[in-house]
Amino acid sequence: MVWIVLLSFVSAFFPPWLCRVLHSRTGWIVALLPAAITAYFARFIEEISSGGTVVESMGWVPCLGIELSFHLDGLSLLFALLISGIGTLVVIYSGSYLAGHYQLGRFYSTLLIFMASMLGTVLADNVITLFVFWELTSFSSYLLIGFNSDQKPAREAALQALLVTGAGGLALLAGFLLLGQAAGTLEISALLAKGDAVRSHPFYVPILLLILAGAMTKSAQFPFHFWLPNAMQAPTPVSTYLHSATMVKAGVYLLARLSPVLAGTAIWENVVTPVGMITMLTGAFLSLLQTDLKLVLAYSTVSALGGMTMMLGVGSQPAAEAAVMFLVAHALYKGALFLVVGILDHETGTRQSGRLGGLFRAMPATGLAGILAGFSMAGFMPSFNFIAKEQTYAAILETTPAVFLTAAFFVAGTCYVVVGGITGFQPFTGRPRERFLKPPHEAPPSMWVCPLIMAAAGVLVGVFPSPAGKYMLSSAVGAVLQAPSEVQPALWHGPDVKLFLSTAAMLAGICLYLARAKFRRSMEPLTPLLSKGPEHLYSLSLAWLDTIACAQTRVLQSGRLNLYLLITIVTTTGLVGASMLEHEPILGLERWSDLHIYEAILAVVLLTSTVVIVRSRSRLAAVAALGVVGYAVALLFLLFSAPDLAMTQFCIETLSVVLLVMVLYRLPRYRDYSSGKERFRDAVVATLAGGLITALVLVATAVTREARLTPFFTEHSLLLAKGRNIVNVILVDFRGLDTLGEITVLAVAALGVYSLLKLNTGKKSGD
Amino acid sequence: MEVVMSFVIGGLYASGLYLMMRRNILKLVLGIALLSHAANLLIFTMGRLTRGHPPLIPPGEVRVLESIADPLPEALILTAIVIGFGVQAFAIVLIRRCFETLGTDDLDEMRSTDRAP
Numbered sequence: 001m002v003w004i005v006l007l008s009f010v011s012a013f014f015p016p017w018l019c020r021v022l023h024s025r026t027g028w029i030v031a032l033l034p035a036a037i038t039a040y041f042a043r044f045i046e047e048i049s050s051g052g053t054v055v056e057s058m059g060w061v062p063c064l065g066i067e068l069s070f071h072l073d074g075l076s077l078l079f080a081l082l083i084s085g086i087g088t089l090v091v092i093y094s095g096s097y098l099a100g101h102y103q104l105g106r107f108y109s110t111l112l113i114f115m116a117s118m119l120g121t122v123l124a125d126n127v128i129t130l131f132v133f134w135e136l137t138s139f140s141s142y143l144l145i146g147f148n149s150d151q152k153p154a155r156e157a158a159l160q161a162l163l164v165t166g167a168g169g170l171a172l173l174a175g176f177l178l179l180g181q182a183a184g185t186l187e188i189s190a191l192l193a194k195g196d197a198v199r200s201h202p203f204y205v206p207i208l209l210l211i212l213a214g215a216m217t218k219s220a221q222f223p224f225h226f227w228l229p230n231a232m233q234a235p236t237p238v239s240t241y242l243h244s245a246t247m248v249k250a251g252v253y254l255l256a257r258l259s260p261v262l263a264g265t266a267i268w269e270n271v272v273t274p275v276g277m278i279t280m281l282t283g284a285f286l287s288l289l290q291t292d293l294k295l296v297l298a299y300s301t302v303s304a305l306g307g308m309t310m311m312l313g314v315g316s317q318p319a320a321e322a323a324v325m326f327l328v329a330h331a332l333y334k335g336a337l338f339l340v341v342g343i344l345d346h347e348t349g350t351r352q353s354g355r356l357g358g359l360f361r362a363m364p365a366t367g368l369a370g371i372l373a374g375f376s377m378a379g380f381m382p383s384f385n386f387i388a389k390e391q392t393y394a395a396i397l398e399t400t401p402a403v404f405l406t407a408a409f410f411v412a413g414t415c416y417v418v419v420g421g422i423t424g425f426q427p428f429t430g431r432p433r434e435r436f437l438k439p440p441h442e443a444p445p446s447m448w449v450c451p452l453i454m455a456a457a458g459v460l461v462g463v464f465p466s467p468a469g470k471y472m473l474s475s476a477v478g479a480v481l482q483a484p485s486e487v488q489p490a491l492w493h494g495p496d497v498k499l500f501l502s503t504a505a506m507l508a509g510i511c512l513y514l515a516r517a518k519f520r521r522s523m524e525p526l527t528p529l530l531s532k533g534p535e536h537l538y539s540l541s542l543a544w545l546d547t548i549a550c551a552q553t554r555v556l557q558s559g560r561l562n563l564y565l566l567i568t569i570v571t572t573t574g575l576v577g578a579s580m581l582e583h584e585p586i587l588g589l590e591r592w593s594d595l596h597i598y599e600a601i602l603a604v605v606l607l608t609s610t611v612v613i614v615r616s617r618s619r620l621a622a623v624a625a626l627g628v629v630g631y632a633v634a635l636l637f638l639l640f641s642a643p644d645l646a647m648t649q650f651c652i653e654t655l656s657v658v659l660l661v662m663v664l665y666r667l668p669r670y671r672d673y674s675s676g677k678e679r680f681r682d683a684v685v686a687t688l689a690g691g692l693i694t695a696l697v698l699v700a701t702a703v704t705r706e707a708r709l710t711p712f713f714t715e716h717s718l719l720l721a722k723g724r725n726i727v728n729v730i731l732v733d734f735r736g737l738d739t740l741g742e743i744t745v746l747a748v749a750a751l752g753v754y755s756l757l758k759l760n761t762g763k764k765s766g767d
Numbered sequence: 768m769e770v771v772m773s774f775v776i777g778g779l780y781a782s783g784l785y786l787m788m789r790r791n792i793l794k795l796v797l798g799i800a801l802l803s804h805a806a807n808l809l810i811f812t813m814g815r816l817t818r819g820h821p822p823l824i825p826p827g828e829v830r831v832l833e834s835i836a837d838p839l840p841e842a843l844i845l846t847a848i849v850i851g852f853g854v855q856a857f858a859i860v861l862i863r864r865c866f867e868t869l870g871t872d873d874l875d876e877m878r879s880t881d882r883a884p
Contacts, residue, residue: 559878561795562788569784592770603771610782613797626800629779633804636772637811641821641836645811645844652852656800659856663863664793673790673873682788690781693805697773697812705815710837718824726822726835730842742846749853756860 001056001070001123004037008116015112016105027095027446030108034087034115041080048077049471051484055125055189064128065186071125074475078324079122079246079253081472082331086245087115089450093339094237096446097346107147111241114140118246122253125188127176130254134172134218137247138165144242145234157230160538164217164227172214172254178207179261188257192482195261208262211254212271219251219305222279223534229286229298230535236342239294244301245335249327252308256323260482263315273313277408279306284415286530288516289523293341293351293423297334300377300419303412304330310405311395312480318395320480321487324473325388329376332458333385336373337423339451340366343443344427353422358432362440365448367428372455374424376462378417378509379502384462386502387489389413393498410505417509418516465489562674566685573689576696585695588702599639606632619664627657644727772812779805792862792872799858803851807844814840 011033018026044054057069072080091111098104117140120133139162146158180186182201183194191198198204215221220228231243242248255272262268283303290296304326311323343366344359345351360367376383396405442448461468466488473487493499512519556567605628612625630653638646674682713726713734723729731739779801786798814837822838824831866872 561874562790565784565788569788589770595768595771599768600771603775606775607778610778610801613801614782614785619793622797626797629801629804633808636775636808639818640768640811640816641819642811642841642844643821645841645848648845648848652848656852656855656859659859660796663859666863667793667866667872670791670793673875682785686781686785686788689784690777690779692777693780693809694773694777697776697809698770700813701769701773701815707814707837707839710839713838714822714824714831714835718829724824724826726824726831726838727841727845730838731845735842738846742850745850746853749857752857753860756857756864 001054001072002058002068004040005070005116005120005123008033008037008112008119012109012112012116015108019105019108024095024099026104026108027092030095030112031088031091033112034084034091037084037119038081038088041077041084044072044077045471048072048074049475051475051478053189057125060129065126065180066128067126067187068129069125069187070123071189072123073479074472074477075253075256075324075479076122078328078472078476079249080119082328083115083118083122083246086241086331086335086454087111089335089339089453090237090241092446093240093342093450094235096444097237097342098235103147107144107235110140110143110147111238114144114242114247118250121250127180127186127188127191130188131169131173131176134214134250135166135169137242137250138162138169138218141165141231141242141247144238145231147235147238148233151233154233157227157233161227161231163542164224164538168214168217168224171210171217175207175210175214178203178210182207183261191258192260195264198261199265204262204265205267208265208267208271211258211262212275215251215254216275216309217251218254219248219309220279220302221251221275221306221309222282223537225279225283225302226533226535226538228302229295232292232294232298236294236338236345239298240335240338240342243298244338245331248301248305249308249331252305252312252323252327255309255312256320256480259312259315259320259480263312269313269315271313273310273405276306276308276310276313277405279303280310280412281408282306284412284419287419288415288512289520289526289530291353291520293344293353293356293427294338296353296419296422297337297341300416301330301334303415304334307392307409307412310408311392314395314399314405316395316398317477317481317485318391318398320477321473321485322388322391322395324476324480324487325384325391325489328461328468328473329383329385329388329458332454332461333373333376333383333420336369336451336454336458337377337420339447339454340370340373341423343447343451346447347443348440353426356427357430358428359440360428363428363442363448365445365452366443369448369451369455370424370428372424372459373451374420376455376458377420377424378506379413379420380506382462382491383459384465384468384489385458387462387465387491389502390493390498391489393501397497406501410501410508413502413505414509414512417506418513421509421513422516462491465491562682566682569685569689573685573692577688577692580692580695580699585699586702587695587698589698591702602632602635602639606636617670619667619670620661623657623660623664626660627653630656642727644725768816769812772808772816776805776808776812779808790874792865792874795874796855796858796862800855803847803855807847807851810840810844810847 015026015030018029022029047054054072055069057067060066060068091108094107094111098107101107114137117133117136121130121137124130124133142158142162145161146155148154179191179198182198182203183191185191185194198207217224228243228248232239234243280303283299283301283306287296287299287303290299308323308326311319311326341351343363344356347363348356350356376385379385379389392409393406396402396409399405469487469489473489474485477487478485609625609628609632613622613629616622616625630649634646634649634653637649713730717723717726717729721729721733723733783798783801783805786794786801789795789798817834817836820833820835822835822841865877869877871877
């Protein structure tokens with residue numbers, strides 16, 4: 001399992017080369033990989049459905065408890081099969097959809113990276129591993145949404161999706177780390193047994209909210225839903241695969257996966273269920289206002305994700321069954337509808353619902369796929385979606401009070417009938433609406449076969465539901481509930497409330513479909529209100545971020561050296577000073593009594609010369625005073641047992657002064673650049689910094705010091721290095737390599753000096 | 768003496784930093800020179816001050832017998848003095864070149880990488 005995922009990542013390198021050789025046939029070759037993965041996972045169906053699990057692990061960062069550990073159970077298997085199976089179809093479809101596109105190779109590479117990351121996300125057993133794959137899916141989604149990178153809306157939508165899901169990802173990481181602390185393990189399989197410990201932990205609420213933030217941004221839940229419709233800028237195969245069938249379900253997957261650990265509390269029910277319900281209703285309502293077929297589908301996907309979240313919020317056994325069934329049904333019919341809309345767009349050049357009609361004669365195969373998928377979406381008998389819908393009603397009717405959720409799902413169900421009609425039915429029936437530039441014709445088989453397979457599967461599973469229930473759904477529901485469960489989906493349960501509700505919703509939906517144009521017109525006054533939604537807040541906060549960043553850069557990166565220094569000095573002085581005051585330092589000022597008179601005179605001379613350097617209006621006087629300071633420092637070295645330092649300092653100070661005087665007369669006289677106020681400000685800051693250093697020296701010298709290296713040097717200087725001057729021995733022997741570095745620095749400085757003096761920059765210069 | 772030395776170091780730091788915050792490029796270099804003196808004295812004082820006992824092994828002995836000044840900070844400072852000189856020499860020549868090329872000794876005039884018109 002680990003190798004399959006890693007191999008998929010590696011295989012992402014090859015499509016660009018394949019494209020150069022095989023051109024339009026690349027799709028069929030690339031599709032072999034997801035097809036092989038599908039076959040690989042299909043082998044596990046038998047074992048998993050009989051209650052087994054498969055575990056594989058590889059060390060990654062063992063010291064932090066991070067393993068590349070994978071865990072295959074019913075839920076992961078269901079997702080893995082959806083990912084690889086739909087992936088195969090999408091890859092084949094893309095070959096024709098993007099035929100001749102100059103970056104087809106890059107497209108396939110990114111798609112394979114996405115597939116590998118998505119597989120990793122659903123298979124990972126370690127939450128950190130899961131997080132890494134999770135972020136990789138966000139990243140590949142960014143690349144795929146912005147695939148047409150020469151278009152501004154595509155780039156903006158890609159960035160928006162990345163920012164929203166990336167921010168959620170950060171919250172998720174924080175939640176995972178807290179969860180790991182609370183439960184003492186990062187492995188999901190071990191976490192599942194510690195649900196009670198986590199739920200009673202003081203971190204439970206932050207853990208839950210952070211993980212929910214991650215899951216809900218990924219699964220486009222209200223109020224983060226706006227990125228998903230915008231992501232429709234991506235090529236249609238991408239919308240099918242990432243933004244309908246798989247990636248956006250990662251959030252649902254995570255909620256389902258962690259529900260044994262996190263669910264069952266009041267806060268879970270009071271957050272997850274309402275958010276799911278609001279998302280379901282918002283998405284369903286907004287989908288009816290769209291005229292672009294892709295947007296219709298995008299909003300209805302938001303709505304469906306809301307529905308799944310809502311069912312996971314309810315959390316009962318029938319609700320978990322409904323969520324899993326709806327997930328499969330939705331992947332099949334919505335994927336098919338997206339692909340059908342892609343074909344319509346590809347062959348006629350438009351996705352506007354008002355301009356498409358009567359195309360069945362021209363494109364019978366696509367039309368069949370569209371009608372079957374639309375039929376599924378509407379939830380008509382005998383599609384699998386009908387069974388999922390019945391199950392949802394069954395689960396909702398058990399809740400108390402049942403009326404809110406039932407009403408909400410009834411409304412959403414009505415809207416789904418309309419969406420199914422608009423996208424799957426209307427383009428192919430009725431009279432042709434208008435003449436297209438080229439007469440519409442059937443797409444190549446590699447395109448229509450993919451939606452047809454998915455749409456047909458959506459109906460076939462409905463007609464023969466028991467194998468799906470036995471082999472796939474039971475173990476998936478069992479994994480969600482962490483209890484062995486038996487799912488027996490059936491088309492006919494006898495005349496009961498569920499059947500009545502779902503029939504009534506269908507009839508209402510058909511009525512609304514017939515009156516859809518009128519409905520859309522009556523909702524037009526709402527348009528200005530809708531533009532003030534969460535997306536408006538998103539753009540406002542981005543604008544704020546820009547403003548703050550600009551203001552901060554203007555202040556901090558002004559290009560003025562003196563301001564940089566001022567900020568650095570103030571910050572350092574403030575922080576160090578505050579921390580020092582906090583610890584009530586012992587200054588030991590009584591130690592001044594050991595002072596000798598000549599030392600005091602030297603100190604006074606030194607400080608007076610410093611004042612001269614600062615205050616003098618004459619440059620020569622300043623340089624001379626600098627020489628005095630240097631000599632005084634040398635004398636201090638001499639007085640306190642450092643003759644080598646004194647000698648070096650004497651030589652070097654002399655050289656420095658000579659150099660300065662030589663340069664001095666090439667520079668203009670002093671002029672006042674700064675105002676008195678600025679000088680006062682700088683003087684205060686500099687005095688404070690100097691005072692801090694004084695205090696630091698006092699504090700540091702007040703304690704007795706234990707020298708640990710010095711005894712070694714004094715002991716071995718003569719014995720090992722044959723030298724009596726210990727300082728010399730340290731420099732040329734014990735720390736000889738440092739001295740080599742020092743010489744190198746000097747040589748580089750000398751080269752710099754030479755080239756600055758001699759280099760001719762082209763401008764006529766004095767020398 | 769450490770008390771007096773701490774005030775000397777503080778004074779050197781204060782005046783060095785003040786000069787570095789000036790806009791005149793020559794003052795900047797003078798400030799750097801003062802700051803390097805201050806840093807050297809700081810390290811020196813951290814090794815504690817010892818009067819009249821340089822770290823030398825007397826002739827005829829194998830190791831030092833009495834307490835001597837700490838040789839390690841001295842070795843570090845020796846390196847620092849030399850490198851400080853290298854940096855300073857480079858800075859001095861650089862400001863000369865700057866003035867020749869740009870025609871100003873005001874640091875605020877040097878904010879742009881483009882040559883002044």
